[in-house]
Amino acid sequence: MAYLKFLGTSDAWGVPRLLCSCRVCTSHEAKNKRMRPSAFLQTDDEQILLDISPDFYQQFQAYNTGVVPRTVLVTQPQHSHTGGLNDYADLCNRQHAPALIISPPDIIDGLRQQYAHLEADGGIQFLATRETFIYPWHVTFQHVHPESDAYTLLFHGPEASWAYMPTPLPDLPESRQLLRELDLLIVGISAPPSGQYQSHSNNVCTKKRIQHMLALQQQLAIRTLIFTCLTHNLYPPDINNYLSPTIRFAQDGMEIQVPV
Numbered sequence: 001m002a003y004l005k006f007l008g009t010s011d012a013w014g015v016p017r018l019l020c021s022c023r024v025c026t027s028h029e030a031k032n033k034r035m036r037p038s039a040f041l042q043t044d045d046e047q048i049l050l051d052i053s054p055d056f057y058q059q060f061q062a063y064n065t066g067v068v069p070r071t072v073l074v075t076q077p078q079h080s081h082t083g084g085l086n087d088y089a090d091l092c093n094r095q096h097a098p099a100l101i102i103s104p105p106d107i108i109d110g111l112r113q114q115y116a117h118l119e120a121d122g123g124i125q126f127l128a129t130r131e132t133f134i135y136p137w138h139v140t141f142q143h144v145h146p147e148s149d150a151y152t153l154l155f156h157g158p159e160a161s162w163a164y165m166p167t168p169l170p171d172l173p174e175s176r177q178l179l180r181e182l183d184l185l186i187v188g189i190s191a192p193p194s195g196q197y198q199s200h201s202n203n204v205c206t207k208k209r210i211q212h213m214l215a216l217q218q219q220l221a222i223r224t225l226i227f228t229c230l231t232h233n234l235y236p237p238d239i240n241n242y243l244s245p246t247i248r249f250a251q252d253g254m255e256i257q258v259p260v
């Protein structure tokens, strides 16, 4: 048995965005309050963080179980996915719980330069690798976005496989092949770049994105799809009618079982 709790489900800027007057950012619904992206993974033996967002301080206060996660898998070097490292290292130091930050060499090289003082303090260590084992999964960092420095985490277990992709799915055959027949895909979803759907409302834009992902889910035979890393101009409450039972939106604090 293993479960995942979403600690943050926004894009890089959080929802609401500061001083934004859009329909989502002015909404009072809990679904529209989102911290920067990160997730907490609990197995029988370990607690793992998937990314460590700049909102880590608030996330740990809100959701901690009294245990400091000792492993962090980092999917991309941006501040939105690593900005909590200072707070985390301080926590590890004070709790005498040194932790391991695992990511591919290109990301670890950058983190080592930026956070050399944290490693020297002894609170955290960095490990550069593209694969690791977290029982019961073989975990690999997959570079599915050729023009991006983001990685996708693929978890292969004895009976099932799943992936954490906190970025939108690239429209490439090789990327799709990698995700085929997954039991669970947690994937980022954002509004299209400016210029597309310009004449439509946010709601129409959201529907088009969802319809696209529904079609993809069927094509790739992905059992369950969960959207995270939502931009502020996507509006989940209005599009629930377009979802199937195997597709849902993540929210901060939401907990799911993950396949093993």
Ligand SMILES: [Zn+2]
Residues within 6 Å of the ligand: 016, 017, 020, 021, 022, 023, 024, 025, 026, 232, 233
């Ligand atoms: Zn907004």
